[in-house]
Amino acid sequence: MKLNMQALDDSALTHIANYFRALSEPNRLRILNSLRDGKKNVSQITQLTGCGQANVSKHLALLHEAGLVLREAQGTASYYSIADQATFSLCDVVCGNVAKIVERQHLSASALRAQLSPPDSR
Amino acid sequence: MKLNMQALDDSALTHIANYFRALSEPNRLRILNSLRDGKKNVSQITQLTGCGQANVSKHLALLHEAGLVLREAQGTASYYSIADQATFSLCDVVCGNVAKIVERQHLSASALRAQLSPPDSR
DNA sequence: GCATTATATCACTACATGGTTATAGACTAC
DNA sequence: GTAGTCTATAACCATGTAGTGATATAATGC
Numbered sequence: 001m002k003l004n005m006q007a008l009d010d011s012a013l014t015h016i017a018n019y020f021r022a023l024s025e026p027n028r029l030r031i032l033n034s035l036r037d038g039k040k041n042v043s044q045i046t047q048l049t050g051c052g053q054a055n056v057s058k059h060l061a062l063l064h065e066a067g068l069v070l071r072e073a074q075g076t077a078s079y080y081s082i083a084d085q086a087t088f089s090l091c092d093v094v095c096g097n098v099a100k101i102v103e104r105q106h107l108s109a110s111a112l113r114a115q116l117s118p119p120d121s122r
Numbered sequence: 123m124k125l126n127m128q129a130l131d132d133s134a135l136t137h138i139a140n141y142f143r144a145l146s147e148p149n150r151l152r153i154l155n156s157l158r159d160g161k162k163n164v165s166q167i168t169q170l171t172g173c174g175q176a177n178v179s180k181h182l183a184l185l186h187e188a189g190l191v192l193r194e195a196q197g198t199a200s201y202y203s204i205a206d207q208a209t210f211s212l213c214d215v216v217c218g219n220v221a222k223i224v225e226r227q228h229l230s231a232s233a234l235r236a237q238l239s240p241p242d243s244r
Numbered sequence: 245g246c247a248t249t250a251t252a253t254c255a256c257t258a259c260a261t262g263g264t265t266a267t268a269g270a271c272t273a274c
Numbered sequence: 275g276t277a278g279t280c281t282a283t284a285a286c287c288a289t290g291t292a293g294t295g296a297t298a299t300a301a302t303g304c
Contacts, residue, residue: 013148015220016213021146025262026135042281055263057282062261067223076271076280083226086219091138093215097208098137101189104205147292164251177293179252198250198301246304253298261290268283274276 022066023091027051028059032068032087039072039081144188145213149173150181154190154209161194161203 022028027049034040034048046056060080063069068087072079082088144150149171156162156170168178182202185191190209194201204210 010148012217012220013151015224016216017146017148017151019216019220019223020142024139024143024146026132026139027262029135029139043279052264053281054265054283058262061282067220067227073281076269078281084219084222086215086222090212090215090219093208093212094138094141095134097206097212098134098141098189100206100208101141102137105189149292165249174294175251176253176295180292183252195251198299200251247302248304249300249302251299251301254296256294256296258293259291261288263288264286266283266285268281270280270282272277272279274278 018066019068022063022068025059027055028063029091031056031059031063032082032091035069035080035082036088039079041074041077041079043077045080140188141190144185144190147181149177150185151213153178153181153185154204154213157191157202157204158210161201163196163199163201165199167202 030049031045034045042053042056042060046053049056060069064071068083069080070083072081152171153167156167164175164178164182167182168175171178182191186193190205191202192205194203
């Protein structure tokens with residue numbers, strides 16, 4: 001079955017949007033990044049990201065709800081891990097897209113500057 | 123230059139998060155979808171998506187700010203177009219990821235139901 | 245000029261969200 | 275048992291955001 005978003009119903013669109021929303025917060029990206037090299041518990045993630053513990057727990061709950069991470073209880077600790085390595089491929093693709101955008105906006109900005117202040121006009 | 127998000131500074135993480143945030147709203151996904159087959163003006167997009175005109179303009183401004191769409195004035199009309207077709211590839215990848223997640227959550231739910239109510243126990 | 249059309253923006257409401265502090269619940273060590 | 279540790283959650287505040295209706299701005303046709 002071919003997968004594209006061209007013909008999606010409202011429910012599917014909401015799912016896609018929720019997935020993107022889970023990735024739309026810098027601290028959540030940091031948390032996911034901290035899980036690249038394997039499962040970690042909340043304390044470890046808290047230390048690695050520098051966020052408060054309650055904040056990390058809330059972000060992890062959201063990521064878990066969105067299906068991006070898996071939870072595994074172990075004693076009093078909760079170990080979280082990436083549900084699907086494809087998540088990182090996705091982020092890397094976005095890195096590429098963002099790089100293009102930043103470059104494009106930088107070029108427009110340069111062009112605009114050049115237009116506003118012609119060279120050697122001092 | 124290899125592009126991945128493993129070693130990103132805060133500014134880059136914010137850029138990535140903003141990109142994802144632009145895609146985290148169902149109506150914005152509808153708007154992008156409506157631009158698949160070429161540039162359209164605000165009135166056309168408004169009609170295609172069923173949103174209010176002010177709402178569409180706001181979403182388009184956000185998408186433009188994020189670098190996802192290009193604007194082109196033509197008389198009193200503004201024509202918008204997709205800045206980069208890679209956006210759709212990205213969305214399609216997410217469709218695949220979401221499909222996996224929904225399936226996984228569906229399986230867990232089934233397993234949970236089976237655990238809670240053993241078969242033939244009536 | 246005037247009316248019309250197209251778009252952007254303002255003002256506002258309702259709601260969601262990120263962050264913090266304090267705390268409750270669960271396990272472990274003693 | 276008690277103390278200590280780990281995590282989740284509640285309460286709260288500040289901010290952000292989606293949506294709407296009204297309006298301002300700009301171009302077009304007459």
